Amino acid sequence: MEKIKMTTPLVEMDGDEMTRILWKMIKDELLAPFIDLKTEYYDLGLTHRNETDDQVTIDSANATKKYGVAVKCATITPNAARMEEYHLKEMWKSPNGTIRAILDGTVFRTPIQVKGIEPCVKNWKSPITIARHAYGDVYKNVEMKIPGAGKAELVFTAQDGTQIKETIFDFQSPGMIQGQHNVEASIESFARSCFTYALDQKQELWFATKDTISKKYDHTFKDIFQEIFDKEYKEKFDAAGITYFYTLIDDAVARVMKSKGGFIWACKNYDGDVMSDMISSAFGSLAMMTSVLVSPEGYYEYEAAHGTVQRHYYKHLNGEETSTNSVATIFAWTGALRKRGELDGIKELTAFADHLEKACVATIESGKMTKDLALITEIAQPTTLSSEEFIKEIRRELEKIYA
Numbered sequence: 001m002e003k004i005k006m007t008t009p010l011v012e013m014d015g016d017e018m019t020r021i022l023w024k025m026i027k028d029e030l031l032a033p034f035i036d037l038k039t040e041y042y043d044l045g046l047t048h049r050n051e052t053d054d055q056v057t058i059d060s061a062n063a064t065k066k067y068g069v070a071v072k073c074a075t076i077t078p079n080a081a082r083m084e085e086y087h088l089k090e091m092w093k094s095p096n097g098t099i100r101a102i103l104d105g106t107v108f109r110t111p112i113q114v115k116g117i118e119p120c121v122k123n124w125k126s127p128i129t130i131a132r133h134a135y136g137d138v139y140k141n142v143e144m145k146i147p148g149a150g151k152a153e154l155v156f157t158a159q160d161g162t163q164i165k166e167t168i169f170d171f172q173s174p175g176m177i178q179g180q181h182n183v184e185a186s187i188e189s190f191a192r193s194c195f196t197y198a199l200d201q202k203q204e205l206w207f208a209t210k211d212t213i214s215k216k217y218d219h220t221f222k223d224i225f226q227e228i229f230d231k232e233y234k235e236k237f238d239a240a241g242i243t244y245f246y247t248l249i250d251d252a253v254a255r256v257m258k259s260k261g262g263f264i265w266a267c268k269n270y271d272g273d274v275m276s277d278m279i280s281s282a283f284g285s286l287a288m289m290t291s292v293l294v295s296p297e298g299y300y301e302y303e304a305a306h307g308t309v310q311r312h313y314y315k316h317l318n319g320e321e322t323s324t325n326s327v328a329t330i331f332a333w334t335g336a337l338r339k340r341g342e343l344d345g346i347k348e349l350t351a352f353a354d355h356l357e358k359a360c361v362a363t364i365e366s367g368k369m370t371k372d373l374a375l376i377t378e379i380a381q382p383t384t385l386s387s388e389e390f391i392k393e394i395r396r397e398l399e400k401i402y403a
Contacts, residue, residue: 001402003036004348010336011063011301012039013095015073016046017313018387019304022326023073025391026333030398034352035337040067044095046076050088057095061102064299068343071336072099072303073329096303100134104186105295106193107132108264109276109305111283112290112327114364116379119261120282126262128279131197131205132272133190134293136182139269146175154179182217184224189296191225194266195233197294198242205244207266208252221268222246280305285372287325292335302335304328312387323371324387327360330394359397368393 014023031037042060049056064070076082077094100107110129146152152168168177198205207225209218229237229244237244247255249271256265267275280289289305305328312322334353341349364373367382374384385393 001034004034004346004352005036006038006340006349007344007346008069008340009038009040009067010340011060011067011070012041013044013060013070013072013075013303014041015044015075016308017074017076018309018316018322018324019074019329020045020308021313021316022324022329022387022391025388026326026330029391029395030330030356031333033395034398034402035349039071044073044075046078046082046086046088046092049075049092049095050086053089054092054095054098057098058102061099064099064103064301065297068299069336069340070299070301071332072096072301073332074304074306074308076308094139097139099301100293101140103134103293103295103299103301104189104297105134105293105299105301106190106197107134107272107276107291107293108197109272109280109289109291111280112288112331112361113283114288114361116365116367116377117284117288117373118378119284121257123258124261124283126260127283128256128259128261129201129203129264130272130276130279131190131194131264131266132276133187133267133269135186135190135269137180137269138178140181142179144177146171146177148174152177180217182220184220187221187224188228190266191228192232192296193294194225194264195229195237195244198244198264199233199236199240201264202240202242204242204263205266206252206255206263207244207246208249208271209268210249212248218268225266276305284376285325287328287370287372289328290331290335291328300336300339302332302339304332322387323384323390325370325372326387326391327364330360331357355401356394356398359394359401362397363390363394366397 014020040063042056044057044060075095078088078091083091108129108131111127113127149172151170154166154168156164194205209221211219211222277286280286286306291303291305293301309324312324315322334356338350338353367379368385369382370390371384374382
């Protein structure tokens with residue numbers, strides 16, 4: 001077949017460890033043979049981030065603003081061990097957090113369902129999408145170790161010099177404090193992204209925080225969501241036959257476990273981080289979860305919801321065969337290519353994204369899969385494939401579709 005032409009490049013953000021290896025395999029086997037691929041490439045591998053003092057991460061986010069659509073590989077967020085391993089200048093912040101802050105977006109994460117990989121929660125019949133606020137909270141915190149007795153205060157100094165003070169705690173012994181913040185403009189963007197996405201997907205929207213305990217911080221989230229919904233979205237939701245409701249985060253967890261799925265669950269930043277992993281794992285595998293960052297300005301950044309698969313990478317470096325699930329990374333590419341095709345009016349590109357996703361699903365449902373899925377599938381006598389074999393098997397299915 002003649003290669004599909006692109007008119008506008010994708011912003012391509014390469015990553016780290018085993019997912020970086022898979023990234024190249026996917027491009028070589030599943031993309032380059034079918035598409036005249038146009039990307040603007042940024043190396044977000046930890047070594048290059050360190051060399052550029054993390055400027056490459058900022059540049060990639062700004063490029064996403066320019067072109068509108070990005071696809072990102074999983075990246076390392078360094079800790080003390082990584083500082084030593086990679087000889088870092090400093091403990092660089094999460095690339096995802098930096099990109100989210102620049103794009104002011106909301107992350108929507110949805111499990112990829114295939115026959116034979118059944119949810120651990122048996123009553124879940126449809127995917128549950130986690131909408132994660134992409135700004136502030138613990139990811140932008142300021143922390144302090146308290147050496148001994150003394151009073152910790154929360155102080156706000158206005159531009160005119162006036163101050164507001166609250167006592168955090170009177171310490172009698174060593175401890176620690178943490179300061180978090182958020183801004184109303186970001187919460188408003190979060191709310192509008194969630195309401196708009198719910199209308200696009202024609203699914204009901206839940207939102208949950210802990211406003212009974214956090215009577216100012218969390219309560220502000222609750223109030224902003226309700227105000228925007230009542231003023232801008234209620235009539236649209238009624239017309240679409242979908243609902244929005246608020247509940248406490250602990251009540252939401254209980255409701256989710258008893259639900260049938262098929263809705264969007266909006267969470268604050270940390271809640272969304274934790275709950276998206278719970279949802280993906282309970283639906284089958286962390287490697288079977290799509291993730292897209294959507295900004296109110298219409299920028300899209302697609303990625304896998306999981307990490308860099310460090311353990312498999314070390315095996316790979318030792319020359320050992322790995323069986324790493326690449327589905328979520330493939331779906332990051334298909335999501336970005338589909339959106340690029342939609343925005344540029346290239347039907348062949350959107351169709352290719354659909355076909356590649358169908359090829360992934362067909363490969364697994366035929367009993368050919370990576371080890372993580374083989375351990376949990378209900379398909380009898382599955383064939384466990386290596387990382388490379390799995391991608392090549394998907395290519396065979398894709399070629400069948402085009403044949």
